[in-house]
Every structure is written in structure tokens, then in C-alpha cells.
Amino acid sequence: MERKIRVLVAKPGLDGHDRGAKVVARALRDAGMEVIYTGLHQTPEMIVETAVQEDVDVIGLSLLSGAHLTLFRDVVTLLKKRGMDDVLVVGGGVIPEEDASKLKKMGVAEVFGPGTTTDEIIEFIRKNVKK
């Protein structure tokens, strides 16, 4: 039997807006993926540590506070340090287009802004996950 895609849905930083993260976590689970949700207030170190421990294929970062450039970068950098470059990192939140381009250059595979359907996210993960 094929191994299920393992996804870590994570809330970096102090942001408490967890509606999107929870909706996405549940949609991914309903789509047959194995989902681990970190809960709130995670430092980038905690997120990467959980990703290592749980051996995930995908990390979904959700942030609506505006601190995405700093915190997403930290996660991607730490992943590289731990040799986990093959983990697919995606992000979502209140993120202007200009910042989304910057995030992609840093190594975030895709940024899902407001209005994205959960199906688009599921499809993107299935197509791009490296297993």
C-alpha cells in the first residue's frame, strides 16, 4: 500500500488567526493525507523539529500577521540546515503579491492567498510532493 502524504500544518509566530490553518488541516485530512497540526505559537525551530520527528513530506505554514517574510524564511533556512530540502513548503495567509514572489525565491513552493479553494491546495500538494 502506498504511504499516505504526511503534512505538518503549522502556525509560526504569535499570530492567533487559526481559522485558515484548521480548515486546511481538515480538508487535507479529508483528502486522505496524514495531517499533524502544531497548534499556535510555534517558533521556526519548533516547527522544523516537529517536521523532523514526524518525518513529514509537506509543511504548510499559515500566517496572517504580516511576519511571513521573517518567519517563513527562518523555517526554510532551518530545513536546509537539517538536510530536509526535499520537504515541500507551502504557505498561506494575508500576503501581498510582491511578498509572495520573495517567498518563492526563498524556497516556498507556493503561496496561497485569500480566495484559494482547498481543492487547489490539495491538487498542488499531490502534484509537487517528493516522496
Added chain:
Amino acid sequence: MFDEKELSGIKKAREEWEEKSYKEYLKKHPERKKRFTTLSGLDVKALYTPEDIAHLDYLKDIGFPGMEPFLRGIHATMHRGRIWTMRMFSGFGTAEETNKRYHYLLEHGETGLSVAFDYPTLYGYDTDHPFARGEFGKCGVAVSSLKDMEILFDGIPLDKITTSMTINGPAAVIWAMYIANAERQGIPKDKIGGTIQNDILKEYIAQKSFIFPPEPSLRLIIDTFEYGSKYVPKWNTISISGYHIREAGSTAVQELAFTLADGLTYVKAAMERGLKIDDFAPRLSFFFNSHNDFFEEIAKFRAARRIWAREMKNLGAKKPRSLWMRFHTQTAGCTLTAQQPENNIVRVTLQALAAVLGGTQSLHTNSMDEALALPSEKAVLIALRTQQIIAEESNVTNTVDPLGGSYYIEWLTDKMEEEVYKYFDRIEQLGGVIPAIEKGFFQREIAESAYRYQREVDEMKRVVVGVNKYQLDEPISIPILKVDEKGERIQIERLKKLRRERDNAKVEKALNALRKAAEGDENLMPYILDCVKAYATLGETCDVLREVFGEYKEPIIY
């Protein structure tokens, strides 16, 4: 509400209409949907008639504005007498930048201030704390000490303008800074007016910017009630908030039920402490969301007033003011779309109109660019102008509760009230609001509703113009506010200088006194005031309380 004979005549005529007109018409022209519902999922019929409100007693259930049950408004004249306060929630970057925005808004006709703090401030951390990384000034202004508060309100007369502050975990500390700053301006604390949000229950339920566990948090809140009723009588010491519950994904019914349940929990806690209900109840205020379902929102505001008046009376309140449900409204941020952002101006107009027709005391209108970033100056001006147009051009303010008496509105108001009491029963069965939070009840209810809503949008059962229908294939191009990165350095320098130059012995003494008081059961407000006046920082003051009270960790539910 109607006499039996009249009612039976109406019933007969309505049945005839259904058979001869409605059903006949349906044969050739079916309705667009099998089922019509409100956004909360309540079934809506094609037509409402006197039959649907026949069970209501006009004098008892509807009545007159300014009188029980306050369904039609808390004041006799409502917006004929005074327009609601136009209060735009704003804050970003440094205190200097936000102060400039406040002056800008006041110059353009804003009538009250509303402070948005950044995340570190909301959690009681100073800007130089490791957890503050990347968050400085991003979703609000950073206030780490009285010094920042002084800059934030520079040139703003605190005896003439009221200020609302969205702060919860560290509300007592931020309020103390505001009081201390007013005193520095020469304004005694009994002359200042405003609101601290100070509603920790909805933080556990929805907004999630909590610090301490429920019990010490409630203690701090009751401390502010008590202190306010004695020394700061014009201050609303809490704004019991449904806004964030709704933004987290709840329905209108859940927003209303959970908010009122929270409110009653505070009232009971204060009474258990020995406070007299009529001493503190007049300073309780509320904060609701205004979402897309126009009539449902209006019904929600009306029902809120009637339920609150009834419940407060049941708890023994005697003063009419104690029965008043006074509320601020903000249009629903979660309805804003990143796509075709100009459409948001129209959404906000409808939501704002619902709030006004629902009898709001104060209103924030969202800016069209807020699904992308904090609002630009231009966007916030349009949002303010939206309120001014409703207030001064539309004439909806000419009469009190203009939708009162509408068969649909009265039925829906009553229906929402009925649904609210069903939730009250469920919360009661769980042992009250705090046990229900600990069991994850509210969080689960909200997550369910949020997921259902998203599925409906994804499956095209719910239209979002510009997002799942009428899309445009062109990039989004509106100017976006950028928070100046230099601000963080300025702020950290200011903090370092403050810690160097203040009387550190005095700071330590004040913090130690606070620690000792926190370990006992005295009212902490005077101790907190001493700390902030000695220029102890927000982080230092909250750290003392963290040591004594511990920190809250939430159950994970999705």
C-alpha cells in the same frame, strides 16, 4: 399582537394566496433554490405575515426605544440625537507613525480612536523579546512602555476624545499606561473615556491572544471593573466581543450566543467577588461583527439587546443603564476579498448599513485592501467616508429602528433569540463557559461552521463575487501599505535608552510590590499603575504576572 378575528382572517387569506397565487406561480416559474436560508442556516420562507409574529406582545416584546426591553434601541432618539462614533481601528509600526495616522483620521472627521496593537504587545512582550521576531508593528502598533503611550497620543486631548483599545491579556497594564499618560497631560482619570477590550474568554474561544489561565485572567478583569467603577467612571472596562468569534468562522447565532454567555460569566464572577451589579454593569460594553446577511445581522443586534436586558434584570440589576446593551460594530474582515479589492467597498457599505439599522453606538468600517495588508491612507479614508455617507446622505438615521415591525425582521429576531437559548442550555450542561472552553466545545463548534462555510464556497453553493464567480483574469493592482523596517530599530533603541535612564531601583521596587500583591488577593490596578509610572516595560510587568499566574496552553482542536 393581533386579535383572534383579524388573525383568522389573515390566515385564511394567506392560505388562499398560497394555493391560488404562490403555488400556481411556482408551477411555471420555480424558485432559484429548493431551500433559502440565512447565513447561519436558518430556513427562510418566501413571505412573512402577521401570523409569524402573532405570538409577540408589542409592549412586552418589542416596546419603545430607551425603555425595556430595549429591542428598538437603548436611547429614545437613537441616531436622530447623536450619530454613532466613527472609530477606525488602526495601528502600525512605531508610535510616531500611528500617531500621525490618528491625526490624519481625526482631521477627516473620525470621532473616536481605536488602537490596534502588534502581536508582541498583545501577548505582553516587549519589542526586543525573542518571540517578537518578525512581528514588530506588523498588525498594529508596538507599545512596550509608558514612553510609547506618550508618543502614541501626542497632541491628542484625552479629555475630548474617547479611545478604544483592543487589548486583552495585558489589558490592565495597557490601561494603566493610558491613565498615567492622561495624568501627565493634566487630565484626571475620572475625566477620560474609552474602552479596553479586556475580554479573555473570547481569546480562549477564538482570537487566541491569551497569556494567563482563566482564573487569574478573570481576577485581573474584575480588578479593572472594580477600579474603574471607583476611579475611572467614564471608562468601559470591558468590550465583550463576538467579532473574533465570528471571524474565526462561527455563524451569527453562535456569535450572539457565545458572546452573551461570556458576558453573563463576567457579571456572575464580579458578583461573586462582592461587586454590586449596578455599580459595574453600566460600564460593560459589547462588540459585534457585521457580516453579509443583511437582515440576519440586523435581527442579531436587536435580539442581543432584548436578551441582555432580560438576563441582567434576572440577575438583579435595577438601574436602566445596567440593562443597556451598548455595542461597537466592525464590518466582517473575513468577507473581504483579495481579488477585485474595490468590490470590498460595496460589501463594507452593506455591512455598515446593517450595523446602523441594528442600532450600533460605534462603528469601524474595513478598508478595501485589508485582505492584502494593513490599510493604506487612501483606503482607510474611503472606509471612513462610507460611514459619513450613510450618516449624512442616506437619511436612514431619520427614524429609530426603521425595520422594527417588519414581519420578517421581528420573526427573525425572535428566532435568533430562541436559538441563543438553546446554546445557553448546552453551555449550562457543560458546566458553564470555562469548563466548555476547557472541553473545546466552542472551538469545535466554530471549526465546524468554518469548515462548512469553506466547503460551500469551494462547491459553489455560496457565491463570493470575484472569487468563485465573475472572476477577472488580471493581476491585483492597488497600492499596499508597507511597514517601515527602520521602525523596529527605533523602537529597540528607545527601549534600551529607557532601561538605562529610568530609576531602576524604583522599577524593581514596583515590580516586587506587584509580585507580592499578585500572590495575595488585593486589587492589582494600583500596583500595576505604580509599575508603569516607574516606566517598567509591558514585558517586565507581564513577566511578573506570568511568574505568579502561569501561562495558558490551549487544547488543539480542528
